[in-house]
Amino acid sequence: MKRLWIILLALLLGASILAQESAARTAEIIRKKNNKKVVAQVRSSEGVFYIDYGDIATGRIKTVSETLLTLEDGRTYWLDKESRLLRNRSPIPRDELKPGAWVEVAYNKDNTDEENHPYGMRLLLLDKAPEAKADEGKSYARIVLSDRPPNRVSVRFGEDATAYGPLALVEKGVQEFVRLSDGSASVDENTLALSLSSRSTPDSVEVDQGKSKAFGSALEYDNESGQATLTGPIRLERQGEKPLTGESKTLTYDVDEETLLLQGDLKLVQGDRTTTAQSAIVREKEGLAFLFGNPVKSVSKDGTVQGKKVRYTLERGDIMVLEGVSGEFQDQ
Numbered sequence: 483m484k485r486l487w488i489i490l491l492a493l494l495l496g497a498s499i500l501a502q503e504s505a506a507r508t509a510e511i512i513r514k515k516n517n518k519k520v521v522a523q524v525r526s527s528e529g530v531f532y533i534d535y536g537d538i539a540t541g542r543i544k545t546v547s548e549t550l551l552t553l554e555d556g557r558t559y560w561l562d563k564e565s566r567l568l569r570n571r572s573p574i575p576r577d578e579l580k581p582g583a584w585v586e587v588a589y590n591k592d593n594t595d596e597e598n599h600p601y602g603m604r605l606l607l608l609d610k611a612p613e614a615k616a617d618e619g620k621s622y623a624r625i626v627l628s629d630r631p632p633n634r635v636s637v638r639f640g641e642d643a644t645a646y647g648p649l650a651l652v653e654k655g656v657q658e659f660v661r662l663s664d665g666s667a668s669v670d671e672n673t674l675a676l677s678l679s680s681r682s683t684p685d686s687v688e689v690d691q692g693k694s695k696a697f698g699s700a701l702e703y704d705n706e707s708g709q710a711t712l713t714g715p716i717r718l719e720r721q722g723e724k725p726l727t728g729e730s731k732t733l734t735y736d737v738d739e740e741t742l743l744l745q746g747d748l749k750l751v752q753g754d755r756t757t758t759a760q761s762a763i764v765r766e767k768e769g770l771a772f773l774f775g776n777p778v779k780s781v782s783k784d785g786t787v788q789g790k791k792v793r794y795t796l797e798r799g800d801i802m803v804l805e806g807v808s809g810e811f812q813d814q
Contacts, residue, residue, distance in 0.1 A: 559602035628667035658705035
């Protein structure tokens with residue numbers, strides 16, 4: 483009996499450890515508006531889960547190069563191509579960093595170069611001098627999740643949509659942000675240093691919602707807006723009674739509304755019907771898409787229909803012009 487209790491205790495301890503390891507390999511962001519969760523996860527034991535903890539500094543730029551940033555107070559940070567550069571929460575090119583500009587730096591003091599400079603993980607250009615240095619007391623974390631094919635990192639948006647890709651970067655603290663892309667990460671077994679390389683590759687990121695799938699080159703989610711934008715070219719697939727394929731330039735998933743916004747040179751092909759538009763709002767749960775254009779044009783073997791706003795049934799490809807009808811269509 484005593485032996486049985488020992489075995490049961492060992493099993494319980496093992497289950498507890500596995501549960502802790504599983505929980506430790508997720509990065510979670512919560513929308514304050516509605517408590518919806520955005521959860522990035524790496525599942526396989528071969529995957530990488532790495533956390534860079536950082537501090538915040540603000541100051542004016544004295545000098546800047548591809549690899550170093552020095553503030554007027556003498557603080558210097560080393561940079562690489564994975565250092566994120568932002569203005570008003572949007573990415574900017576490196577050449578916008580100029581001497582005299584105010585910048586907020588999220589840095590990791592434990593990750594230093596040969597000259598003992600801390601690593602600059604994220605640089606935020608400020609339009610003016612900060613009124614206070616309150617942010618310097620805030621914490622910052624960059625979580626890196628990576629997995630090799632056939633495994634992928636998953637990012638779940640609420641309970642409605644999930645994105646997949648080889649590499650995810652999650653920022654928590656001052657700004658809550660997720661980037662999913664092609665790339666890889668590895669950790670040196672001796673020094674525990676992280677090696678990171680991200681890139682944009684067509685079809686490397688997948689977004690699933692219901693029967694709909696979209697493929698693009700990189701996805702960025704900003705928790706303040708609650709929107710995840712997939713950069714193109716976008717390739718669309720939907721299984722159903724009549725399978726649908728399509729393409730567009732960009733796709734944006736709204737976590738709050740649970741809708742997909744397709745924009746730029748939109749084209750849908752379903753059976754013998756080909757429909758073109760400038761943009762569309764997809765309501766997957768309702769099985770509908772609302773297409774907008776000047777005009778939206780839908781062509782099938784039975785004729786052509788045009789309008790400024792068109793309702794599109796995803797399962798069968800049936801259409802109804804809601805605004806600006808400029809053609810006629812009759813089913814045979």
